[in-house]
Amino acid sequence: MADAIQALRQALGEAGSIVALTGAGISAESGIPTFRGQGGLWRNFSPEKLATPEAFAGNPRLVWEWYDWRRGIISQAQPNAGHRALAELERRVGGEDGERNFTLVTQNVDGLHDRAGSRNIVKLHGDIWEVRCLGCGATARNEQVPLDPLPPRCNCGGLLRPGVVWFGESLPELAWGRACRASGAAQVLLVIGTSATVYPAAGLAQIAQGEGAKLAIINPEPTPLDGLADWVLRQPSGEILPRLL
Ligand code: OAD
Numbered sequence: 001m002a003d004a005i006q007a008l009r010q011a012l013g014e015a016g017s018i019v020a021l022t023g024a025g026i027s028a029e030s031g032i033p034t035f036r037g038q039g040g041l042w043r044n045f046s047p048e049k050l051a052t053p054e055a056f057a058g059n060p061r062l063v064w065e066w067y068d069w070r071r072g073i074i075s076q077a078q079p080n081a082g083h084r085a086l087a088e089l090e091r092r093v094g095g096e097d098g099e100r101n102f103t104l105v106t107q108n109v110d111g112l113h114d115r116a117g118s119r120n121i122v123k124l125h126g127d128i129w130e131v132r133c134l135g136c137g138a139t140a141r142n143e144q145v146p147l148d149p150l151p152p153r154c155n156c157g158g159l160l161r162p163g164v165v166w167f168g169e170s171l172p173e174l175a176w177g178r179a180c181r182a183s184g185a186a187q188v189l190l191v192i193g194t195s196a197t198v199y200p201a202a203g204l205a206q207i208a209q210g211e212g213a214k215l216a217i218i219n220p221e222p223t224p225l226d227g228l229a230d231w232v233l234r235q236p237s238g239e240i241l242p243r244l245l
Contacts, residue, residue: 004231008188008216009244015100015187018093020086021204022106022113025193025219029238030077032110036195037221051166060159064151067162071128074110075145082192083116085241092245096120103182107194107201109164122178124171124201130163139163171200183208190216192237196223 012018024034035042045066049055056063086104093102104121106113109128113121131142135158142152142160152160165171179201183189189208196202205225209215216231217223218240226232233240 001233001235004233005240005243008231008233011188011214011216012089012244017100017182017186018089018102018188018190019182019186019204019208019213020089020102020104020190020192021183021194021201022086022104022108022192023194023196023201024108025195026082026237027077027080027108027110027112028193029080029082029236030112032074032077032112034193034195036197047167051164052168053166054168056161056166060151060161064147064162067128067164068145068147068150071145071147074112074128075143077110077112079112079116080238082237082241083112083118085245086113086192087117088245089241090118090120101182103178103186105179105182105201105204107198122175122182124165124175124179126162126164126172128162128164131160132163133158133160135159176200179204180207183213184211186211186213188216189213190218191223191225191229192218192241194219194223195221196225 028034034040050063050066090102093100104113104118106123107125109126111129129141129143130139132139133154135154136156154160183204184207186208191205205215214230215228217226217229218233218237220234220236
Protein backbone atom coordinates (compact mmCIF):
# COMPACT_ATOMS: atom_id res chain seq x y z
CA MET A 1 0.00 0.00 0.00
CA ALA A 2 2.77 2.45 0.94
CA ASP A 3 4.48 1.78 -2.40
CA ALA A 4 1.27 2.39 -4.33
CA ILE A 5 0.70 5.65 -2.47
CA GLN A 6 4.25 6.75 -3.18
CA ALA A 7 3.94 5.88 -6.89
CA LEU A 8 0.57 7.63 -7.22
CA ARG A 9 1.88 10.68 -5.39
CA GLN A 10 4.72 10.87 -7.89
CA ALA A 11 2.34 10.48 -10.85
CA LEU A 12 0.19 13.30 -9.46
CA GLY A 13 3.27 15.47 -9.02
CA GLU A 14 4.26 14.99 -12.66
CA ALA A 15 0.80 15.14 -14.28
CA GLY A 16 -0.16 18.31 -16.15
CA SER A 17 -3.82 17.38 -16.03
CA ILE A 18 -5.60 15.59 -13.22
CA VAL A 19 -9.26 14.61 -12.87
CA ALA A 20 -10.95 13.24 -9.77
CA LEU A 21 -14.30 11.48 -10.22
CA THR A 22 -16.12 11.21 -6.90
CA GLY A 23 -19.21 9.39 -5.69
CA ALA A 24 -21.24 9.02 -2.53
CA GLY A 25 -18.42 7.16 -0.73
CA ILE A 26 -16.33 10.30 -0.32
CA SER A 27 -19.11 11.77 1.84
CA ALA A 28 -19.65 8.57 3.85
CA GLU A 29 -17.14 9.69 6.49
CA SER A 30 -19.19 12.89 6.86
CA GLY A 31 -22.15 10.75 7.90
CA ILE A 32 -24.09 10.90 4.63
CA PRO A 33 -25.48 7.53 3.54
CA THR A 34 -24.31 6.07 0.22
CA PHE A 35 -26.76 4.51 -2.27
CA ARG A 36 -25.49 0.94 -2.56
CA GLY A 37 -23.78 -1.44 -0.18
CA GLN A 38 -24.23 -1.67 3.56
CA GLY A 39 -26.68 0.92 4.88
CA GLY A 40 -27.13 2.27 1.33
CA LEU A 41 -30.25 4.30 0.56
CA TRP A 42 -31.31 1.99 -2.28
CA ARG A 43 -31.47 -0.88 0.23
CA ASN A 44 -34.38 0.75 2.04
CA PHE A 45 -35.90 3.00 -0.57
CA SER A 46 -36.97 2.31 -4.09
CA PRO A 47 -35.38 4.51 -6.76
CA GLU A 48 -38.47 4.10 -8.98
CA LYS A 49 -40.68 5.64 -6.28
CA LEU A 50 -38.33 8.48 -5.36
CA ALA A 51 -35.90 9.35 -8.10
CA THR A 52 -37.68 9.35 -11.44
CA PRO A 53 -39.75 12.01 -13.26
CA GLU A 54 -42.71 9.58 -13.14
CA ALA A 55 -42.47 9.25 -9.35
CA PHE A 56 -42.46 13.03 -9.01
CA ALA A 57 -45.43 13.44 -11.33
CA GLY A 58 -47.34 10.80 -9.34
CA ASN A 59 -46.52 12.01 -5.83
CA PRO A 60 -44.46 15.22 -5.60
CA ARG A 61 -45.00 15.46 -1.86
CA LEU A 62 -43.52 12.02 -1.16
CA VAL A 63 -40.52 12.69 -3.37
CA TRP A 64 -39.95 16.07 -1.71
CA GLU A 65 -40.25 14.53 1.76
CA TRP A 66 -37.40 12.21 0.88
CA TYR A 67 -35.23 15.04 -0.49
CA ASP A 68 -36.14 17.22 2.51
CA TRP A 69 -34.95 14.42 4.82
CA ARG A 70 -31.67 14.10 2.92
CA ARG A 71 -31.20 17.89 2.91
CA GLY A 72 -31.59 17.78 6.69
CA ILE A 73 -28.83 15.15 7.04
CA ILE A 74 -26.53 17.01 4.66
CA SER A 75 -27.09 20.35 6.38
CA GLN A 76 -25.78 18.82 9.62
CA ALA A 77 -22.71 17.28 7.92
CA GLN A 78 -19.25 18.77 7.51
CA PRO A 79 -16.73 18.16 4.72
CA ASN A 80 -14.20 15.51 5.78
CA ALA A 81 -10.46 15.05 5.27
CA GLY A 82 -11.06 13.55 1.80
CA HIS A 83 -13.01 16.58 0.53
CA ARG A 84 -10.43 18.91 2.03
CA ALA A 85 -7.51 17.01 0.46
CA LEU A 86 -9.06 17.37 -3.02
CA ALA A 87 -9.54 21.11 -2.47
CA GLU A 88 -5.89 21.35 -1.41
CA LEU A 89 -4.78 19.33 -4.45
CA GLU A 90 -6.62 21.83 -6.68
CA ARG A 91 -4.92 24.75 -4.94
CA ARG A 92 -1.51 23.16 -5.51
CA VAL A 93 -2.09 22.10 -9.11
CA GLY A 94 -4.22 25.04 -10.27
CA GLY A 95 -7.80 25.19 -11.52
CA GLU A 96 -9.03 25.10 -15.09
CA ASP A 97 -6.75 27.48 -17.00
CA GLY A 98 -3.24 27.18 -15.62
CA GLU A 99 -0.23 25.33 -17.01
CA ARG A 100 -1.36 22.39 -14.88
CA ASN A 101 -5.01 21.83 -14.16
CA PHE A 102 -7.29 19.90 -11.88
CA THR A 103 -10.96 19.11 -12.47
CA LEU A 104 -13.26 17.60 -9.90
CA VAL A 105 -16.11 15.69 -11.51
CA THR A 106 -18.67 14.60 -8.96
CA GLN A 107 -21.81 12.49 -8.99
CA ASN A 108 -22.67 13.90 -5.57
CA VAL A 109 -25.39 16.46 -5.06
CA ASP A 110 -24.52 17.29 -1.43
CA GLY A 111 -22.34 20.38 -2.02
CA LEU A 112 -19.61 19.21 0.38
CA HIS A 113 -16.88 19.70 -2.24
CA ASP A 114 -17.93 23.35 -2.59
CA ARG A 115 -17.91 23.77 1.16
CA ALA A 116 -14.44 22.19 1.40
CA GLY A 117 -13.10 24.84 -1.00
CA SER A 118 -12.96 23.05 -4.37
CA ARG A 119 -13.64 25.48 -7.22
CA ASN A 120 -13.33 23.71 -10.57
CA ILE A 121 -16.23 21.34 -9.97
CA VAL A 122 -18.34 19.60 -12.60
CA LYS A 123 -21.62 18.38 -11.12
CA LEU A 124 -22.89 15.50 -13.23
CA HIS A 125 -26.02 14.77 -11.19
CA GLY A 126 -27.03 18.30 -10.18
CA ASP A 127 -27.22 19.89 -6.76
CA ILE A 128 -29.67 19.09 -3.96
CA TRP A 129 -29.61 22.78 -2.93
CA GLU A 130 -31.02 23.88 -6.27
CA VAL A 131 -34.66 23.87 -7.35
CA ARG A 132 -36.23 24.19 -10.78
CA CYS A 133 -39.74 25.34 -11.59
CA LEU A 134 -41.81 22.98 -13.71
CA GLY A 135 -43.96 25.97 -14.72
CA CYS A 136 -41.61 28.76 -15.81
CA GLY A 137 -38.34 26.79 -15.88
CA ALA A 138 -36.55 29.19 -13.49
CA THR A 139 -33.78 27.71 -11.36
CA ALA A 140 -32.83 28.98 -7.92
CA ARG A 141 -30.76 28.13 -4.89
CA ASN A 142 -32.81 27.04 -1.91
CA GLU A 143 -31.15 26.16 1.39
CA GLN A 144 -34.24 26.09 3.58
CA VAL A 145 -34.26 23.13 6.01
CA PRO A 146 -36.87 21.85 6.54
CA LEU A 147 -38.78 23.05 3.51
CA ASP A 148 -42.06 24.79 4.16
CA PRO A 149 -44.43 24.43 2.36
CA LEU A 150 -43.90 20.93 1.03
CA PRO A 151 -43.84 20.60 -1.93
CA PRO A 152 -42.27 24.03 -2.45
CA ARG A 153 -43.65 26.43 -5.06
CA CYS A 154 -42.10 29.02 -7.37
CA ASN A 155 -43.08 32.71 -7.24
CA CYS A 156 -44.99 32.04 -10.47
CA GLY A 157 -47.10 29.46 -8.62
CA GLY A 158 -45.52 26.49 -10.43
CA LEU A 159 -44.32 23.35 -8.70
CA LEU A 160 -40.59 23.30 -7.88
CA ARG A 161 -38.56 20.11 -8.32
CA PRO A 162 -35.15 19.23 -6.88
CA GLY A 163 -32.29 20.35 -9.16
CA VAL A 164 -30.91 16.83 -9.47
CA VAL A 165 -30.73 14.27 -12.26
CA TRP A 166 -33.17 11.39 -11.90
CA PHE A 167 -33.11 7.90 -13.39
CA GLY A 168 -34.21 8.08 -16.99
CA GLU A 169 -33.00 11.68 -17.42
CA SER A 170 -30.01 12.90 -19.38
CA LEU A 171 -27.05 14.49 -17.68
CA PRO A 172 -26.74 18.27 -18.03
CA GLU A 173 -25.09 18.71 -21.44
CA LEU A 174 -22.60 21.36 -20.41
CA ALA A 175 -21.40 19.37 -17.40
CA TRP A 176 -21.09 16.15 -19.37
CA GLY A 177 -19.12 17.93 -22.13
CA ARG A 178 -16.71 19.40 -19.59
CA ALA A 179 -16.30 16.03 -17.86
CA CYS A 180 -15.51 14.26 -21.14
CA ARG A 181 -13.02 16.92 -22.26
CA ALA A 182 -11.23 16.94 -18.91
CA SER A 183 -11.12 13.14 -18.72
CA GLY A 184 -9.83 12.83 -22.29
CA ALA A 185 -7.01 15.25 -21.48
CA ALA A 186 -6.09 13.82 -18.08
CA GLN A 187 -2.81 12.09 -17.28
CA VAL A 188 -4.20 10.78 -14.01
CA LEU A 189 -7.81 9.96 -13.15
CA LEU A 190 -8.66 9.34 -9.50
CA VAL A 191 -11.90 7.36 -9.08
CA ILE A 192 -12.98 7.92 -5.50
CA GLY A 193 -15.86 6.51 -3.46
CA THR A 194 -18.04 5.39 -6.34
CA SER A 195 -19.43 1.93 -7.07
CA ALA A 196 -18.77 2.82 -10.75
CA THR A 197 -22.01 1.17 -11.77
CA VAL A 198 -23.98 4.20 -12.95
CA TYR A 199 -23.41 5.27 -16.53
CA PRO A 200 -22.48 7.47 -18.25
CA ALA A 201 -20.48 8.78 -15.26
CA ALA A 202 -18.53 5.54 -14.78
CA GLY A 203 -17.60 5.58 -18.48
CA LEU A 204 -15.28 8.54 -17.87
CA ALA A 205 -12.70 6.03 -16.64
CA GLN A 206 -12.63 4.29 -20.02
CA ILE A 207 -12.53 7.65 -21.83
CA ALA A 208 -9.56 8.79 -19.76
CA GLN A 209 -7.73 5.51 -20.03
CA GLY A 210 -8.36 5.31 -23.77
CA GLU A 211 -6.50 8.61 -24.10
CA GLY A 212 -3.58 7.39 -21.99
CA ALA A 213 -4.46 8.40 -18.44
CA LYS A 214 -3.31 6.37 -15.47
CA LEU A 215 -6.20 5.19 -13.34
CA ALA A 216 -6.33 5.03 -9.53
CA ILE A 217 -9.27 3.61 -7.59
CA ILE A 218 -9.78 4.68 -3.99
CA ASN A 219 -12.50 2.61 -2.36
CA PRO A 220 -12.57 0.17 0.60
CA GLU A 221 -14.64 -2.24 -1.55
CA PRO A 222 -13.93 -3.77 -4.96
CA THR A 223 -15.39 -2.01 -8.03
CA PRO A 224 -15.91 -3.16 -11.63
CA LEU A 225 -13.08 -0.83 -12.70
CA ASP A 226 -10.42 -2.42 -10.49
CA GLY A 227 -9.20 -4.70 -13.27
CA LEU A 228 -8.41 -1.67 -15.46
CA ALA A 229 -6.67 0.31 -12.78
CA ASP A 230 -2.99 1.10 -12.36
CA TRP A 231 -3.50 1.47 -8.61
CA VAL A 232 -6.26 0.16 -6.34
CA LEU A 233 -6.18 1.65 -2.86
CA ARG A 234 -8.71 -0.23 -0.73
CA GLN A 235 -9.14 2.21 2.12
CA PRO A 236 -11.51 5.04 3.04
CA SER A 237 -10.89 8.20 1.01
CA GLY A 238 -10.63 10.31 4.16
CA GLU A 239 -7.52 8.33 5.05
CA ILE A 240 -5.91 7.89 1.63
CA LEU A 241 -6.42 11.32 0.02
CA PRO A 242 -4.54 13.34 2.67
CA ARG A 243 -1.62 10.91 2.26
CA LEU A 244 -1.40 11.69 -1.45
CA LEU A 245 -0.59 15.34 -0.83
P1 OAD B 1 -22.81 4.14 -4.47
O1 OAD B 1 -23.61 4.14 -3.22
O2 OAD B 1 -23.25 3.32 -5.60
O3 OAD B 1 -21.33 3.71 -4.13
C1 OAD B 1 -20.63 4.23 -3.04
C2 OAD B 1 -19.24 3.65 -3.04
O4 OAD B 1 -18.51 4.28 -2.01
C3 OAD B 1 -19.17 2.15 -2.80
O5 OAD B 1 -18.39 1.55 -3.80
C4 OAD B 1 -18.49 2.03 -1.43
O6 OAD B 1 -17.65 0.91 -1.33
C5 OAD B 1 -17.69 3.32 -1.41
N1 OAD B 1 -17.34 3.81 -0.06
C6 OAD B 1 -18.02 3.66 1.10
N2 OAD B 1 -17.38 4.28 2.10
C7 OAD B 1 -16.27 4.85 1.56
C8 OAD B 1 -15.18 5.63 2.08
N3 OAD B 1 -15.13 5.96 3.37
N4 OAD B 1 -14.22 6.04 1.22
C9 OAD B 1 -14.29 5.71 -0.09
N5 OAD B 1 -15.26 4.98 -0.63
C10 OAD B 1 -16.25 4.56 0.18
O7 OAD B 1 -22.65 5.70 -4.87
P2 OAD B 1 -22.29 6.31 -6.29
O8 OAD B 1 -21.28 5.49 -7.00
O9 OAD B 1 -21.99 7.73 -6.05
O10 OAD B 1 -27.41 8.92 -8.81
O11 OAD B 1 -23.67 6.19 -7.03
C11 OAD B 1 -23.79 6.73 -8.29
C12 OAD B 1 -25.16 7.32 -8.47
O12 OAD B 1 -26.15 6.36 -8.15
C13 OAD B 1 -25.47 8.48 -7.54
O13 OAD B 1 -24.98 9.72 -8.00
C14 OAD B 1 -26.96 8.46 -7.52
C15 OAD B 1 -27.18 6.98 -7.37
O14 OAD B 1 -28.41 6.52 -7.78
C16 OAD B 1 -28.43 9.75 -8.93
O15 OAD B 1 -29.07 10.12 -7.97
C17 OAD B 1 -28.70 10.15 -10.33
